[in-house]
Amino acid sequence: MNRIVAADEPDGHDLTDMGVGVLLKEINMRPQLRDGPYMQITAASVAIVLLAAGRSSRMGEGGSHKLLAEFDGVPLVRRSVQTALESNALNVTVVTGHRRAEIEQALAGLSVSTIENPNYASGMASSLITGMSVEAVRDADGILMMLADMPGVSADDLNILIAAFHESGARAIVRAVSRGKRGNPVILPRSLNAAILRLEGDIGARHIIETAGVPIVDVEIGDAAHLDVDTPEAVILAGGLLRN
Template sequence: MTGTPTGATDQGTHSTVHGVVLAAGTSSRYGDSNKLLEEVDGEPLVRHAVRTLSASSVDGVTVVVGYEAARVREAVPDLGADIRVNRAFEAGQSTSVAAGVAATRERGDDAVVFALGDMPDVAVQSVETLLRAYRRGDGDALAAAYDGTRGNPVLFDRRFFDALTTIDGDVGGREILLNDPDAAMIETGDPGVLRDIDRPTDLDGRNTDR
């Protein structure tokens, strides 16, 4: 769905949105290395996602870590983000989503935007586009899109927090984004919202130190 859903209401410019980077996974498809620590354009992959959210106008950033938590934490010590350890990370991405929702609830924010730690090419402006869409009432569950294809980051209003904490396995909020009447894809014009790093070959052609 694109555009303004029927049930959407204007959130207003006062709405606060917390930024969460999901960075707890085991990188099982990548091989023996932790892909989040692979050098991409001279820096660990995870730093790119954290920097993007930190440079946007979100109201604070939390990085959810799990697998090799200490090493991932050490990759982002200077970017102003809080760290939350998900000790249940092996149960799937849903546990990290729940941890991110908990951090957002503790702050009392109105919504959460989730970014993935393995997506280094998302533009700051794409995050801003999502925030503006939410605040003008384009929907309560929003996904960044490029050329009509749904990608990441994704944003959820607080009314979905309970649902997000009851999902299981390696599913984030996909069911909400696909089926809720107040869900929408927000066109960003940014191919980076579709580009993640799953395997070493995904880094071919980039300036890396692999």
């Protein structure tokens, strides 16, 4: 109206641009959808599956278990679980296998679920599938696959990934990167649950990421995305202390 009074008559394009809420004055008689239940947005739920079942084969035959190496006096697997629990994830499930009793003992007192993968020797795919067998994991909007041997990953890193997943509408794959190079952790949307169950052998989430045809959101978290400790030298270089 102000433009008309000023002799600046709007054309059809102007009216179209004004069509999203601008022409309708707020009045008590008309319900405001943004204030009602139809406009409430619920954050997507993310469950963490922490993979701790591997044989640590690169640590040497009969050698120390990398997940029991101590960082600041805390076993690495416990440190990783504590990081997961401090994040905004809905729940945390740890998949165990090799030296299961010792791994579970290291997690004593933590509010976390554990599930054994009896086929851990067949490769990572079996651990991913084992994690999927937990109802709380299957029902989540997204699954954050986290490796237990990455001491540099923080709860803040996980929360950044989870926030990116929320922003995608729980539809995208969210992947941690370092200087543009792909890494871990990774969040997979629930739409890919069936693809996880079809994995075989020593194949992880990378195969799904490359073949799913789902949008991918890369999130920079720095060196933590690549820092894993697969060898005794790597454990020591990262500041860990090996235990038998």
